[in-house]
Amino acid sequence: MALQDVCGFYDSALYRLYSSSEDSHNSTWREPRAKHSGVPLSFSIPHSQNTIWANHTDAFFSLRSHPSTTSVKRPFHLSHGTTTLAFAFQGGVIAAADSRASAGGLVACPEVAKITPIHSHLVVTSSGSGADCMLWERILAREIRLYQLRHGRRLSIVSAAKLLSLMLHPFKGTDVCVALTLCGWDREEQGKEREAQRAVESKVSMAVKSNKDLSDGEKPVSFCISAASPVGALSRTESEIQRKWKDPEDQSLISSQNTTITQQSGPRLCYVCSDGTFLKGELFSVGSGSPYAYSVLDGAVRWEMCTEEAVSVAREAVYRATHRDAYSGNNVDIFHITARGWRRRERENLREEYYREGQRRRECTKVREIERKKQRRKCVTRTEDAEEKL
Amino acid sequence: MLSTHSYDANGKMKDYHYSGPVEHRFSPYAFNGGTVLAVAGEDFAIVASDTRLSEGYSIHSRDSPKCYTLTDTTVIGCSGFHGDCLTLTKIIDARLKMYKHSNNKSMTSGAIAAMLSTILYGRRFFPYYVYNIIGGLDEEGKGAVYSFDPVGSYQRDTYKAGGSASAMLQPLLDNQIGFKNMENVQHVPLTQEKAVQLVKDVFISAAERDVYTGDALKICIVTKDGIREEIVPLRKD
Numbered sequence: 001m002a003l004q005d006v007c008g009f010y011d012s013a014l015y016r017l018y019s020s021s022e023d024s025h026n027s028t029w030r031e032p033r034a035k036h037s038g039v040p041l042s043f044s045i046p047h048s049q050n051t052i053w054a055n056h057t058d059a060f061f062s063l064r065s066h067p068s069t070t071s072v073k074r075p076f077h078l079s080h081g082t083t084t085l086a087f088a089f090q091g092g093v094i095a096a097a098d099s100r101a102s103a104g105g106l107v108a109c110p111e112v113a114k115i116t117p118i119h120s121h122l123v124v125t126s127s128g129s130g131a132d133c134m135l136w137e138r139i140l141a142r143e144i145r146l147y148q149l150r151h152g153r154r155l156s157i158v159s160a161a162k163l164l165s166l167m168l169h170p171f172k173g174t175d176v177c178v179a180l181t182l183c184g185w186d187r188e189e190q191g192k193e194r195e196a197q198r199a200v201e202s203k204v205s206m207a208v209k210s211n212k213d214l215s216d217g218e219k220p221v222s223f224c225i226s227a228a229s230p231v232g233a234l235s236r237t238e239s240e241i242q243r244k245w246k247d248p249e250d251q252s253l254i255s256s257q258n259t260t261i262t263q264q265s266g267p268r269l270c271y272v273c274s275d276g277t278f279l280k281g282e283l284f285s286v287g288s289g290s291p292y293a294y295s296v297l298d299g300a301v302r303w304e305m306c307t308e309e310a311v312s313v314a315r316e317a318v319y320r321a322t323h324r325d326a327y328s329g330n331n332v333d334i335f336h337i338t339a340r341g342w343r344r345r346e347r348e349n350l351r352e353e354y355y356r357e358g359q360r361r362r363e364c365t366k367v368r369e370i371e372r373k374k375q376r377r378k379c380v381t382r383t384e385d386a387e388e389k390l
Numbered sequence: 391m392l393s394t395h396s397y398d399a400n401g402k403m404k405d406y407h408y409s410g411p412v413e414h415r416f417s418p419y420a421f422n423g424g425t426v427l428a429v430a431g432e433d434f435a436i437v438a439s440d441t442r443l444s445e446g447y448s449i450h451s452r453d454s455p456k457c458y459t460l461t462d463t464t465v466i467g468c469s470g471f472h473g474d475c476l477t478l479t480k481i482i483d484a485r486l487k488m489y490k491h492s493n494n495k496s497m498t499s500g501a502i503a504a505m506l507s508t509i510l511y512g513r514r515f516f517p518y519y520v521y522n523i524i525g526g527l528d529e530e531g532k533g534a535v536y537s538f539d540p541v542g543s544y545q546r547d548t549y550k551a552g553g554s555a556s557a558m559l560q561p562l563l564d565n566q567i568g569f570k571n572m573e574n575v576q577h578v579p580l581t582q583e584k585a586v587q588l589v590k591d592v593f594i595s596a597a598e599r600d601v602y603t604g605d606a607l608k609i610c611i612v613t614k615d616g617i618r619e620e621i622v623p624l625r626k627d
Contacts, residue, residue, distance in 0.1 A: 131511060174515060
């Protein structure tokens with residue numbers, strides 16, 4: 001897509017097909033492509049869709065005779081419903097999502113990948129309608145690539161999110177349903193690196209020092225600053241949740257490891273929604289399972305946490321959300337983005353986790369039963385002693 | 391399932407029973423039934439569909455298969471609204487020809503899938519009411535199945551059922567081909583003969599339980615030697 005635009009190659013046969021088929025129904029269809037730039041696809045929007053764009057152009061023709069708000073009713077459901085979350089901490093950004101795509105009451109696909117890497121330092125979590133997300137991610141990737149080719153440098157995460165938000169704006173009012181979280185790490189330009197290193201570092205020192213050790217080895221050596229962790233959430237043994245991490249093949253090695261977090265570089269998180277919302281933040285969760293995920297995350301996420309703890313918390317949040325929300329489930333995917341790029345944790349099926357949890361609960365109740373029996377026996381012996389005394 | 395949402399709260403079919411005063415508008419869609427199935431093997435792909443064309447309580451035709459051959463390595467199965475199926479296959483055929491003329495080679499299965507996704511999304515606000523499944527061989531000669539939703543979201547699978555009986559057939563396929571929800575089983579790779587037999591059994595079960603599936607079954611088997619077709623009779627009631 002991007003290459004085609006840069007070369008100026010327009011498939012004339014293709015565009016002729018579009019224009020000839022639409023010319024015949026000029027009165028009933030609109031071609032939005034000419035009106036606004038940015039969206040490379042040509043959409044035929046029936047008149048009755050209530051877009052902002054419709055309200056502008058139709059004002060001149062006073063189309064009050066047209067049926068206003070009723071649109072063509074679709075006889076089928078589109079895939080919806082999900083739990084995705086992302087948060088930033090001292091060691092980068094964690095993005096996690098479930099893998100269920102539901103259409104109405106049916107699980108359309110149990111193994112969808114909801115987190116898509118766009119380039120080596122940007123990953124997008126998608127939620128909403130499956131087809132819309134797939135296409136808008138593609139459009140976003142194309143626009144980012146075009147910018148990179150034209151300007152020779154990479155768009156920052158916030159700029160990419162702003163671009164996406166502006167491209168989605170013409171479709172406000174239609175039933176395009178897209179809620180994307182852009183998670184990434186902004187890198188400094190080559191020349192500004194020295195300045196950035198001397199620049200003020202935000203937040204805690206010890207955690208950042210351990211982050212610098214990333215450059216030395218494969219696995220991050222980080223110290224978990226002990227703090228009160230939510231009961232039960234992190235009581236799993238390491239062996240249970242140990243998974244392989246997969247690095248992307250084309251990960252570019254940063255020679256001068258600039259892993260400091262400054263105004264210009266560092267972990268970034270933006271949320272863009274098709275209704276026009278554009279938010280920057282440090283913690284987002286989107287989808288039908290997000291309330292459950294928020295409750296776990298709000299209690300456990302801190303800036304100073306180490307990577308293992310962050311992964312564990314993200315996994316726990318998705319696990320709890322999939323348990324309570326009918327439209328989320330199956331597997332959990334986790335991505336971790338650092339200054340060196342993104343890496344992906346092997347997809348984990350949560351079914352095993354349910355069994356382990358059930359096992360643990362059964363053991364707990366067993367222990368409680370034994371305690372209760374002991375207590376009862378003590379009471380009985382005490383009353384017996386009391387009776388004897390009498 | 392596809393047709394269940396046409397029932398109201400009391401279980402009456404909204405199109406055929408009186409369930410209160412309702413404003414009727416012309417609906418550009420109709421549901422013509424039919425089930426499509428595709429399975430990908432090591433060096434083959436199977437696309438199968440029933441041949442019944444129905445609408446409401448009537449059967450329009452007992453000989454209307456839903457598999458369409460696109461190239462010698464790709465077959466598409468389309469079920470849903472028959473009018474949209476016909477138009478969509480015409481558009482795909484035209485685009486395939488254009489590609490062949492400008493690039494001097496046939497489109498690969500993956501390319502057809504990507505193209506179909508954009509064709510479907512181009513009608514995002516007035517979709518083609520078609521559930522598509524593409525089955526064929528990829529560039530390396532391995533079997534590939536791509537399943538779509540009506541607005542163009544797609545992904546590559548090993549097996550997929552679409553259409554009116556899809557909700558019944560998909561769990562059966564998950565179990566028999568994906569070996570899911572079973573313990574202590576050997577994951578034996580699927581041979582062509584076993585796959586064809588499985589498809590026949592699966593459609594016989596679908597015809598038993600789904601009213602919109604039946605009459606006959608058409609199986610297209612795609613291998614490097616070409617596309618072979620088989621027709622198997624099913625229940626006609």
